[in-house]
Amino acid sequence: MTKIGIIGAGPSGLLLALYLLQHSGRFPCRVAVTVFEREENHFRQERSNPDRSYTIDITGHGLRAIRSLGGNLESRFDKELIPFRGIHSYTINKTLPYSEKGWTGSRGDICSSLLNELEASLTDLDAAVEVLLHWNSEVTSVDPNSGELIWQREHDAADHRESFDLIVGADGGGSMLRRQLEAQGRLTTHKKSIPNYSRILHLDKNVPNKVLEPTLLHSFSLEPWAVGGAILDVESSQRDIEQADTAKKLYVQMGYTNYRPYEDVASAAGTIESIRIARHDTAHRVDERSVDLRHYVSDSELLSFAERPVYHTGKTVKCSSLCAGRAVLLGDAATAFPPVGQGVNAALEGASVLGETLLEELLRAESGADLGACVQRYSDRWLPEANACADIANTVVYGSTLSRSKLLLQGALSELSGIDFAAAQLAKDSRYTYLEALRISRIRNAWAIGIVMALATILLVAFF
Ligand SMILES: Cc1cc2nc3c(=O)[nH]c(=O)nc-3n(C[C@H](O)[C@H](O)[C@H](O)COP(=O)(O)OP(=O)(O)OC[C@H]3O[C@@H](n4cnc5c(N)ncnc54)[C@H](O)[C@@H]3O)c2cc1C
Incomplete structure (x- = not known):
């Protein structure tokens, strides 16, 4: 019997458990997986938190991970999550369609769907x-050499101890396991910070769901940064849902360059009113009259928005290795980076890579799998990818004129040529790994700069 302990029931921890369960028929030995989650069961948690929820899109890399499980999870996502059809940019008043399959929802929507599938597979x-x-159940300590893990239940101060052949830290960006391994000198981390801060705005007035298409992400503005999308409007306990029949809520992630709170409600209103967008009618045709975002915000939401906390979302943590002894890091615990539409996607793909590496090792070893060598292989395979994803996430800096001009230019070139230039856009394409997306973006941008400079030189020579 191989015992695997997973710390954290977020997207990466749940997908790994599901991967192992759904490939159950291929395992040559019995595998016991225990998941420890310090929070309440997802079915009893609120699906969204207005202070920090915004729309997550599951695209290329997430899709690849989901397909690695077989068809069941994909069908469940089709039923329970909102389909993702593209990005509408109000700066250029154009919808950039997304041709592959994708979904959107809150972290709560995604975790509930994963848990639904896990429970259905447990029969x-x-x-x-x-x-x-x-x-x-919070894990407080891990011994990477012996595989012993100490955990505590809520309202119970007693330490519970259990030993595992492998302990997976899927415990998020502030990972206890990563900090412990670093303190023990088992790995080093490289931390970086860019001035990206986020505050959430809820569009709760004038029935925005009927006007702002829920299957699209809405890039309302680059300065101030404002990107919105739909999540499901369901009660925490509602499990069996059909997204098509379910009301949607629209949240906007507003980007800032610092933590500073608004001085008063009028300043908050000023920011929202500065974002003017062309209005769409219910058939999603552009209406010539434009409105500002305040049109979709009630007075009570404006008050809440003005007082809402601002989170520093510009942190990056890269590790020198993703494993040590019997411990391995996954998802945000392995590599944390600013939101650029890849947090959950990379977490899901990393989990499927770890699941596949474990399965290969258990199939290869007739007796006594070498899980230490196995997690080293996962680390060698996934770390360069996760680091490339972190580099892609660092290409978008709120409030930076350079970053904004680059995004606009890349968008214009994409429109003219029909090919993507922005690394963040290429990262949504399932044909490319994160390393490839980064490399292709660098090559295309270098070519674009070269062509623009050559044209400028020709024009200068022609005129003077
Ligand atoms: C509450 C929350 C809301 C988020 N909302 C968004 C969003 O709207 N949009 C977006 O793009 N990204 C969001 N993120 C980030 C994004 O979801 C992450 O990139 C993605 O969830 C990474 O998945 P993960 O499984 O690696 O980590 P996480 O989703 O962070 O999950 C880690 C889990 O581990 C649990 N945990 C941590 N420490 C312990 C411990 N010691 N013992 C037991 N359990 C532990 C946590 O409670 C958590 O459930 C959110 C993250 C969180 C935690």
Whole structure:
């Protein structure tokens, strides 16, 4: 029996458990997976938190991970999450369609759907893989050499100890396991910070769902940064939902360059009113009259928005290795980076890569799998990808004229040529790895700069 402990039931921890469970028939030995989550069961948590929820899109890399499980999760996402059809840019008044399959929703929507699928897959009692979920259970310490893990239940100060062959830290950006491994000198981290801060705005007036298409991400403005999208408007306990029949809520992630709170409600209103957008009618045709975003914000939401906390979302943490002894890092715990539409996608793909590497090792080893060598292979395979994704995420800096001009120029060149130039856009394409997306973007941008300079030189020579 191989025992695997997973710390964290976020997207990466749940997908790994699901990967192992759904490939159960291929495992040559029994595998016992225990998931420890310090928060409440997803079915009892609020699906969204107006202070920090915004729309997450699952695209290329996430799609690849979901397909690595077989068809069940994909069908569930089709039913329970909102389809993603592209980005509408109000700066150029154009919809940039997304041709592959994708979905959007809040982290709560995504985790609830993953958990629904996990529970549906747990019905085969003879399966080689068993999964046990401990909610309200915080892991406080891990010994990467012995594989012993210490955890505590909520309202119970007692330490519980359990040993595992492998401990997976899927415990998010502030990972306890990563900090512990770093403190023990088992790995080093490289931290970087850009001035990207976020505050959430809820568009709650004038029925925005009927006017602002929920299957699109809405890039309202680059300065101030304002990108919105839909999540499902459901009660925390609602499990069996059909997204098509479910009301949607629209949240906007507003980007700032500092933590500073608004001095008063009028300043907050000023920011929202500075964003003018062309209005769409209910058939999504552009209406010539334009409105500002305040048109979609009630007075009470404006008050809440003005007082809402601002989060520093510009932090990047890269690790020198993703494993040490019997411990391995996954998702945001492995590599954390600013939101650029890839946090959940990279978390899901990393989990499928780890699941696949574990399966290969257990299939290869007739007796006594070498899980240490196995997680080293995962680290060698996934770390360069995760680091490339972090580099892509650092290409978007709110409030930077250079970053904004670059995004606008890349958008214009894409419109003219029909090919993507921005690394963040190429990262949504399932044909490319993150390393390829970064490399292609650098090559195309270098060519574009070269062509523009050559044209400028020809013009100068022709006229003077
Ligand atoms: C509450 C929350 C809301 C978010 N909302 C958005 C969003 O709207 N849009 C977006 O793009 N990104 C959002 N993110 C970030 C994005 O979701 C992440 O990139 C993605 O979720 C990474 O998945 P993960 O599984 O690696 O980590 P996480 O989603 O962070 O999950 C880690 C899990 O581990 C649990 N955990 C942590 N420490 C312990 C411990 N010691 N013991 C037991 N359990 C532990 C946490 O409670 C959490 O459930 C959010 C993250 C969080 C935590």
